[in-house]
Amino acid sequence: MPEPPSSLEQVLAALKREAGSSDKALPPVDKWNPDHCGEIGMEILADGAWRHEGVRITREPLVKLFASILRKDGDGETYLVTPVEKIRVRVEDAPFLAIRADRVGAGRGQTIIFTTNVGDVVPLCPDHPLRVAHTNNGPRPYVLVRGRLEARVLRAPFYELVEWGEMRDGRWGAWSGGAWWELGRA
Secondary structure (H helix, E strand, O other): OOOOOOOHHHHHHHHHHHHOOOOOOOOOHHHOOOOEEEEEEEEEOOOOOEEEOOEEOOOHHHHHHHHHOEEEOOOOOEEEEOOOOEEEEEEOOOOEEEEEEEEEOOHHHOEEEEEEOOOOEEEOEOOEOEEEEEEOOEEEEEEEEEOOEEEEEOHHHHHHHHHOOEEEOOEEEEEEOOEEEEEEEO
């Protein structure tokens, strides 16, 4: 039986393999500046489903391909971007969902790693910060995946994050990536 991974890098690599992530780098969408081409009826629903002209896209490889060329610009809009085209995508909430949380270490030295519904694996750290929006339905946590693109952290991984947390100055939060992430007030 193989030994469990011990270092953060080994855990990240194992989670990426499990999520079906490619070792290939993502396309450099932040360097492409094509003209806006318009609309094609593409949308990402709050439950993570992708639709084109009202029809759900069910082919996971196609969704992952589209996710790899997704970019959120300074205007707050989300686009599919290629070197020659830029097409607006309507996003109900966040373009991705953090469907899983894993932990390496414990306490102040721990790193929490999120896996998204499209195979991104990101450690909660200053480069991939957590923000918690407070709504009428309670806290709504998001983690930055890349660029300006966030993943909404689903309930089960958020509860794991809470379980791995602690009280500090009257606030509940968790350590990850050398930083304290507030989850809520006591």
